[in-house]
Amino acid sequence: MKTFIFVLSFIFGGYFVLEFFLPTQAKAELGFDGFTPLFLDFVTIISSMAFGLGIINLFSIHFQKITLGLKGKFYSFVLLLSLCFTLVSGIWHFASVESLNLRLKFLEKMTQGDVNQKLAQLFPSFYKTLVSICPELDKACIAREKENVKSRIKDSDKHFSKLIFDFLTNAIFLPLGAAMFSLLAFFIASASFRAFQFKNIFGFLLLLSAVIVILGQNSFWTQLFPWFVELRAWLLNNVSSAVFRAIAIGSIIGGLIFSIRIWLGLEGVGK
Amino acid sequence: MALATIIFALAVFSVIYYETKRNIKIPLRDFPAIEKIRYGIALAGEQGKGVVFTTGLTGIGPLLYACLEILKEVARRCARLGIKLIVPQNDPPSLALVTKTLEQVYAEEGKISRFDPQSVPFLSEEQFAFAAGYIGLVKRQDIGCAFLFGSFAGEALILAESGKNAGAFQVAGSVSPEQLAFFVATCDETAFGDEVYAISAKLSQNWKLLSNLRIADILKLVILTFLIIGSVCLAFELEFFERFRRFLFQVG
Numbered sequence: 001m002k003t004f005i006f007v008l009s010f011i012f013g014g015y016f017v018l019e020f021f022l023p024t025q026a027k028a029e030l031g032f033d034g035f036t037p038l039f040l041d042f043v044t045i046i047s048s049m050a051f052g053l054g055i056i057n058l059f060s061i062h063f064q065k066i067t068l069g070l071k072g073k074f075y076s077f078v079l080l081l082s083l084c085f086t087l088v089s090g091i092w093h094f095a096s097v098e099s100l101n102l103r104l105k106f107l108e109k110m111t112q113g114d115v116n117q118k119l120a121q122l123f124p125s126f127y128k129t130l131v132s133i134c135p136e137l138d139k140a141c142i143a144r145e146k147e148n149v150k151s152r153i154k155d156s157d158k159h160f161s162k163l164i165f166d167f168l169t170n171a172i173f174l175p176l177g178a179a180m181f182s183l184l185a186f187f188i189a190s191a192s193f194r195a196f197q198f199k200n201i202f203g204f205l206l207l208l209s210a211v212i213v214i215l216g217q218n219s220f221w222t223q224l225f226p227w228f229v230e231l232r233a234w235l236l237n238n239v240s241s242a243v244f245r246a247i248a249i250g251s252i253i254g255g256l257i258f259s260i261r262i263w264l265g266l267e268g269v270g271k
Numbered sequence: 272m273a274l275a276t277i278i279f280a281l282a283v284f285s286v287i288y289y290e291t292k293r294n295i296k297i298p299l300r301d302f303p304a305i306e307k308i309r310y311g312i313a314l315a316g317e318q319g320k321g322v323v324f325t326t327g328l329t330g331i332g333p334l335l336y337a338c339l340e341i342l343k344e345v346a347r348r349c350a351r352l353g354i355k356l357i358v359p360q361n362d363p364p365s366l367a368l369v370t371k372t373l374e375q376v377y378a379e380e381g382k383i384s385r386f387d388p389q390s391v392p393f394l395s396e397e398q399f400a401f402a403a404g405y406i407g408l409v410k411r412q413d414i415g416c417a418f419l420f421g422s423f424a425g426e427a428l429i430l431a432e433s434g435k436n437a438g439a440f441q442v443a444g445s446v447s448p449e450q451l452a453f454f455v456a457t458c459d460e461t462a463f464g465d466e467v468y469a470i471s472a473k474l475s476q477n478w479k480l481l482s483n484l485r486i487a488d489i490l491k492l493v494i495l496t497f498l499i500i501g502s503v504c505l506a507f508e509l510e511f512f513e514r515f516r517r518f519l520f521q522v523g
Contacts, residue, residue: 021276053363057393064389072411180399184425187432195456244448250465251446253490257483258333258468260286266479
């Protein structure tokens with residue numbers, strides 16, 4: 001099993017290494033353009049299975065709280081109820097719109113050529129519906145049905161499932177996220193008050209740079225002292241960004257070495 | 272592109288070379304963060320409070336594995352001292368890995384009965400929902416010490432401030448340069464960038480992690496050499512530099 005995992009990870013890791021380093025012409029000749037979207041689809045599918053892990057964990061913790069009558073059981077109940085509600089409305093909307101999109105793709109394939117038998121085998125229910133609407137399967141009738149499906153896709157914005165999902169997203173989830181984000185303003189103020197203290201030389205430098213950056217952005221102050229803008233820009237572009245890049249280079253190199261070890265199967269992860 | 276190829280080839284060669292030279296001694300300097308980690312856990316134990324360890328928004332990858340080595344040390348000490356450890360998670364695959372790691376550590380310490388799988392709660396994949404859950408967790412669970420190691424975004428200050436407001440001793444380490452300033456302002460000790468990898472190597476004394484640090488230092492030296500050559504050439508406006516620069520960075 002370990003050998004199988006190592007071989008798989010080496011092959012796929014090697015593919016993406018080559019995909020980065022090979023010249024564009026070589027990639028086109030070797031057919032890399034076709035494989036990359038396919039592999040990225042694999043990653044999306046596998047990642048989406050991980051959602052189940054999170055949902056199982058949430059259910060196990062909060063359901064236990066409810067059944068055992070522990071402290072906070074009401075909030076656990078609210079969490080599970082809202083999770084189920086959002087999940088059901090999202091899946092309902094996705095199913096109703098996606099089936100229409102699939103039907104449209106089916107109709108477009110029907111108008112392209114005579115692949116009727118293959119399509120009939122792949123999508124028997126769509127084919128049956130189409131035959132009931134257009135018994136002769138003539139192009140004019142199929143074109144009318146295509147327009148009908150397109151207008152239903154347009155109208156799906158008014159579907160009840162979309163209204164619920166949009167309400168949950170736009171009226172509850174996004175404002176709550178914005179409220180949490182707005183806490184940052186107050187936390188920055190309290191952290192600054194604590195951190196910018198003239199206790200030693202480093203504290204003084206921190207305080208000085210904070211004052212320069214804050215005043216350099218203030219329109220009233222920069223009207224009085226225009227050179228503050230250049231001073232602020234110099235501080236951010238030369239001092240701050242140099243340090244950012246140094247930290248980023250160090251972190252990326254550290255991650256690169258680890259990744260190469262995992263790719264070559266030299267790292268026993270979790271051991 | 273040539274520069275990227277040089278760095279990558281050098282990295283691969285160095286990894287294979289060091290894999291064959293396991294008897295090389297690799298000394299490491301001391302890190303204040305390691306002493307603070309031990310101090311924080313002891314402080315929480317004395318106060319009879321719990322310890323929280325968060326990896327923020329870190330997904331499965333090299334950084335998570337480095338943070339897991341630090342988590343193992345924290346879990347080992349908490350298991351020995353009977354301190355409650357909570358590890359809230361943001362990423363479902365990381366959740367499984369962290370749970371397994373903690374179970375392993377508790378079993379090695381002979382304290383498997385103390386391990387509670389619910390001490391690794393999944394809060395949310397959404398950044399600010401995770402922060403909201405963390406605030407509530409820190410307040411309700413009476414936390415004496417908080418560790419924040421990994422990759423963080425805008426919620427970093429919210430996490431650190433909530434721990435500070437709860438009176439917890441905090442040690443942080445992040446590879447996100449933008450968030451390091453917030454951690455410096457709020458936490459008692461902060462590890463910068465690749466110090467997180469260095470601390471994980473020092474704590475675990477794992478030869479592979481130590482050799483990773485040596486290879487990273489070699490690569491940083493190579494990059495520094497190129498930087499100095501480039502800066503000198505630019506400063507003196509040397510003619511060959513433009514051709515050299517195009518050779519290093521040309522994308523094919």
